[in-house]
Amino acid sequence: MKKQATRDAYGQALLELGALYDNIVVLDADLSKSTKTVEFARAYPERFINAGIAEQNMMGMAAGLASCGKVVFASSFAIFATGRAFEQVRNSIAYAKLNVKICATHAGITVGEDGGSHQSVEDIALMRSVPNMTVIVPSDGISTRQALFQLYQHDGPAYLRLGRPAVPQVHDPELDFAIGRAVELRKGKDLSLMACGIMVSKALQAAEILAGEGIEVSVVDILSIKPLDKEMIIRKARESGALLTLEEHSIIGGLGSSICEVVCEHCPVPVTCLGINDLFGQSGSPEELLQYYGLGIEQIVEKARKLLKKK
Amino acid sequence: MRRIGEEELVLTSEKAGIIRREIIKMLGEAGSGHTGGSLSAADLVACLYFWEMKLDPKKPDWEDRDRFVLSKGHAAPVLYAALAEKGFFPREYLKTLRKLGSPLQGHPDMRKLAGVEACTGSLGQGISWAVGMALAARIDQRDYRVYALLGDGELEEGMVWEAAMAAAHYRLDNLLALVDNNGLQIDGKIAEVMSPEPIADKFVAFGWNTLEIDGHDHRQIMEALNSARSFKGSPTAIIAHTTKGKGCSFMENRVEWHGTAPNREEMEKALAELA
Numbered sequence: 001m002k003k004q005a006t007r008d009a010y011g012q013a014l015l016e017l018g019a020l021y022d023n024i025v026v027l028d029a030d031l032s033k034s035t036k037t038v039e040f041a042r043a044y045p046e047r048f049i050n051a052g053i054a055e056q057n058m059m060g061m062a063a064g065l066a067s068c069g070k071v072v073f074a075s076s077f078a079i080f081a082t083g084r085a086f087e088q089v090r091n092s093i094a095y096a097k098l099n100v101k102i103c104a105t106h107a108g109i110t111v112g113e114d115g116g117s118h119q120s121v122e123d124i125a126l127m128r129s130v131p132n133m134t135v136i137v138p139s140d141g142i143s144t145r146q147a148l149f150q151l152y153q154h155d156g157p158a159y160l161r162l163g164r165p166a167v168p169q170v171h172d173p174e175l176d177f178a179i180g181r182a183v184e185l186r187k188g189k190d191l192s193l194m195a196c197g198i199m200v201s202k203a204l205q206a207a208e209i210l211a212g213e214g215i216e217v218s219v220v221d222i223l224s225i226k227p228l229d230k231e232m233i234i235r236k237a238r239e240s241g242a243l244l245t246l247e248e249h250s251i252i253g254g255l256g257s258s259i260c261e262v263v264c265e266h267c268p269v270p271v272t273c274l275g276i277n278d279l280f281g282q283s284g285s286p287e288e289l290l291q292y293y294g295l296g297i298e299q300i301v302e303k304a305r306k307l308l309k310k311k
Numbered sequence: 312m313r314r315i316g317e318e319e320l321v322l323t324s325e326k327a328g329i330i331r332r333e334i335i336k337m338l339g340e341a342g343s344g345h346t347g348g349s350l351s352a353a354d355l356v357a358c359l360y361f362w363e364m365k366l367d368p369k370k371p372d373w374e375d376r377d378r379f380v381l382s383k384g385h386a387a388p389v390l391y392a393a394l395a396e397k398g399f400f401p402r403e404y405l406k407t408l409r410k411l412g413s414p415l416q417g418h419p420d421m422r423k424l425a426g427v428e429a430c431t432g433s434l435g436q437g438i439s440w441a442v443g444m445a446l447a448a449r450i451d452q453r454d455y456r457v458y459a460l461l462g463d464g465e466l467e468e469g470m471v472w473e474a475a476m477a478a479a480h481y482r483l484d485n486l487l488a489l490v491d492n493n494g495l496q497i498d499g500k501i502a503e504v505m506s507p508e509p510i511a512d513k514f515v516a517f518g519w520n521t522l523e524i525d526g527h528d529h530r531q532i533m534e535a536l537n538s539a540r541s542f543k544g545s546p547t548a549i550i551a552h553t554t555k556g557k558g559c560s561f562m563e564n565r566v567e568w569h570g571t572a573p574n575r576e577e578m579e580k581a582l583a584e585l586a
Binding site: 025046047049051052054056057059060061062063064065066067068069070087088091092095096097 | 378
């Protein structure tokens, strides 16, 4: 499988968008080499603004630019974009329903060696709780590129969650991405794995192993956390009778919680939420960390087997 | 340089008087809101809306209009009074301040009321918003100007200085920050709660062209606005020394009037003084 970091796909897609639309302005807070906005900055310096190490002001400037007709892509690491500047995002951007796309890289624990201070495990919870905010978590380069094009057309604020390490390509280049729609990547009647971001490729690998044991599981990529594809979730709950959610995020307030909210109300079935168990991260390599926090492929397989017994 | 003659001074003084009376009436009607800091800013806002800014109330979205951001959003009544007087919306709206379903929210909401340029109220955020607007003007090569009104207490928010740094860095001479320096905040004198003084020195240190004036003297306000308009290469900050509750003797310099609305009796007393 071809690998690409979603942040790299973001940088490339921004360049494409910049060539097509001249009302795009990109902001960054002194992390342009890491968030990959640097390519846009080189190509369109007059439409790139470095806010320096000042995320709160960056979000405020983004609101001002958007209120004057610009479509703003504001980038930083997930921890700072959603945490440090939370109230600016809420009050200046979302409350005013402005066209600011907050594109945050280095989300989750796979930031790795930088440790817990830089590993955002709360960002989905924070962003999805804000009215007017759309929340998209791409799982590979293809979905990242398509999400960016869709978000440009979308009227209103959005949060795009991107990662640091290269991830396998899981989608067909013909993917028809749509805000509010999930994508079923593998069909199976026994159990449904509902994943987002980096965990989608892990879910596919776990599904392979389970298939070897005669257990057929569905794998659904929940690209759009808000709005959520309720129809797909209800259908999968009915068809397979149990759901396993997978996210590189706290189990509190993220993908698992979102799915539980739907399932509880419309089609109660056993659900197991796999994610970071209300803990801060720590230094380590991305793969070591995924293992440590229970998100390794074998651990997913084990959880799936246990969940099947609850059906 | 724009003319500052007797005629201009008479006009803005009349408008400031109208704005003050409307502030008292709408707050009296609402039963809650921020009286002191609305009154202290009335002269600055009157000079902006009735002398300085390029606006067309019939075309509130006109692309080349000047932009005003009330960064000290709790002073919403002073903005609403000016907008109504300017003709952005019917004066009757003023009676609905702070009521359910009203376009006149407790703090300005651009989505609900024509003429409001930004959603403000969380202190420190409006100035960053204004910096973004000034950057947009530059990108689009338009010549509109952006005005942000801040409170002195608001300067305690660190974000203000992030914005000040960015505005100077990007040499935004189309941006003007006015500081309504009335010396009081909710918990008391700003000198005692958390002093941002020396305010002018701080703006100078951040690379701004800085002026200090009497914020109730219309000639000084207009001269400062003229001076800011002709200054090139940096943003300008006007530190306007004002009196909280200005115009109503029993409210002046009284911290109790920061977030209090007048009752019927107080309203009549205030209106009599402002007549």
